[in-house]
Amino acid sequence: MDGRLPALPGERPTMQDWADHCTTAFPEVRLKKYLEMRGADSGPWNRICALPAFWVGLLYDDDALDEAWELVRDFSMEERHALRDGVPKHGLKLPFRGGTVLDLARRALEISARGLARRANTNDNGMDERIFLGPLMEMAEAGTSAAERKLELFHGPWKGSVEPVYREFAY
Incomplete structure (x- = not known):
């Protein structure tokens, strides 16, 4: 120095x-x-805009930002660490506060969707930015993350081979 x-x-x-x-x-x-x-550096084409839209819905609308803060404001340091360490292993099924991370994810998606709706930025067809949340909403509805889906394929139809991932998930 x-x-x-x-x-x-x-x-x-x-x-x-x-x-x-x-x-x-x-x-x-x-x-x-x-x-x-x-949180996600890349993904397939149908999810490229999902993560940015999610964060825009939470952070660019004051009401959504307040709701998101209320959702997490009382998380202890231990709980935040448990989420950070547990989600990579257990995904959406990680137990948390009498429910699962899936419950938390669904609530966060709902908050984000309301924030995007209030922004009212529409395309030429009159659809707002919530359309980009579609893939995340589908995952939340199914209760299965992208990683869990790939594991199901690996242990099921792919019969323990990683080769199909290069064909089916190339982007």
Whole structure:
């Protein structure tokens, strides 16, 4: 920091160095010039807009933002860690507060959908941004995540082979 590195004598770090350094961390939410939500980096074409629409519905409408905060405001640190650690293993079936993560996901989707409806941004056919939540709503209705569906295929029709994933889920 004081410019005393033998490899770079006299060089001092800059704000750009700090900005570059900040891009090396990969938390679930990363602050850039915007909030980068990293919960899902990619997915099939029919879900590409689902995650951004979900967050827009929650964060860009004051009523939805308040509702979302009410949903999670009393989560303890232990509960947040249990969710973070448990969801990758148990998915939507993870028990939580007398229900499951699926119950929590459904409530969050409902809040987001109301937020998108209030924004009233429509396409040429008069449909608002809720159309992008369709794939997430289908998963919530079925109670099965994309990962769980792939596991069902792996243990069922794919007979333990990973080869079909490259054909059926190429995007």
